[in-house]
Amino acid sequence: MASNTSRSTTRLARQAIRSCSKQSTASSYRPAVSFSTSTARLTENVENVEQQQQQRQRPRWSYTPERMKAPFSPHITKDPSRRIWKVNSSPEKLDEALQRFLGHEGSRMLSDELKWLAVTHKSFDQGRRGFNDRLAFLGRQICVFECTQTIISSPSSYKGPENDPFADRREPFDDPALRGIDNLFEIQPSDVFDYKKLARLAIDTGLTEVVRWKPRMPDNIKGSGFDPIMAGAIYAIVGAIALQRGGKIASRIVRERIMSKLRS
Known part of the structure; x- marks a missing residue:
């Protein structure tokens, strides 16, 4: 009876050691991946924020909004020189x-x-x-x-209508x-x-x-x-x-x- 108890205790101890070793291995591996991914995302977000701030600092009249730019030009000109026209900036x-x-x-x-x-x-x-x-x-x-x-x-300087046929019968309001x-x-x-x-x-x-x-x-x-x-x-x-x-x-x-x- 005592031997069975010791065996079960030993078996439980082994299982606990195995589970602890698996958790330690996973914990030592996963944070490295999550840390590198979060750092890349953080860097990308910072760059996007800086780019947006630079765009906001530019006056509205000086640039074309990025979302309003088409990937191609729908206008086809026979003479390319007509596209060139400089304006004041x-x-x-x-x-x-x-x-x-x-x-x-x-x-x-x-x-x-x-x-x-x-x-x-x-x-x-x-x-x-x-x-x-x-x-x-x-x-x-x-x-x-x-x-x-x-x-x-x-x-x-207007003198009224000329040749009024009813001039002798009426007087215009003045x-x-x-x-x-x-x-x-x-x-x-x-x-x-x-x-x-x-x-x-x-x-x-x-x-x-x-x-x-x-x-x-x-x-x-x-x-x-x-x-x-x-x-x-x-x-x-x-x-x-x-x-x-x-x-x-x-x-x-x-x-x-x-x-x-x-x-x-």
Whole structure:
């Protein structure tokens, strides 16, 4: 009986030693693998975080987002030279153009992102860095409003309809507050804000050198929409100033820096 007990005790001791030896071997082997794997993953995660931080530090206007880049180009051009078109990438040059256009403090009226957005057309980089369509729409409404108000407030030179067959029977209603409306028969805001006039203003102030766009035909700039694009950039700058500084300052810019030069 005692011998059976000793045998069972010995057998249990052997099993315990074997299980302990297996656990020690596994524990000595597994942490090495897990440690090396976790270190590689940690290094990879750190590199990804650093890369993301570097991308976040770059201004939005200066690069195309990685996820918006296609692995191939869907556009097939017969003439490869048409793909080559250089645009401005210097913030100093942009500030100089804005100072000539808006005045001495023109470069400080807008934030950096808003500056580049206002001078970027949707043809540049397929619109992946943002474009100025909405700013141009807002700026155009402000320009039309200011021009209409200026036309109405000017002295009226309209003398009424000629050869009125009922002139001896009736007298047209006349009020000093409404006399300026007759000026709209002679001139419209579209006559003042003509595309050619706005493009000429952009050339004179140097905005044409900083507007980012891609002409459809580099050998035919006018045929690629040069005048409307430059006019849109001027409208977009007005809209950006309205968002950044308010409507009063935008209206003053329209009167003093745009309309005074277009009507002179």
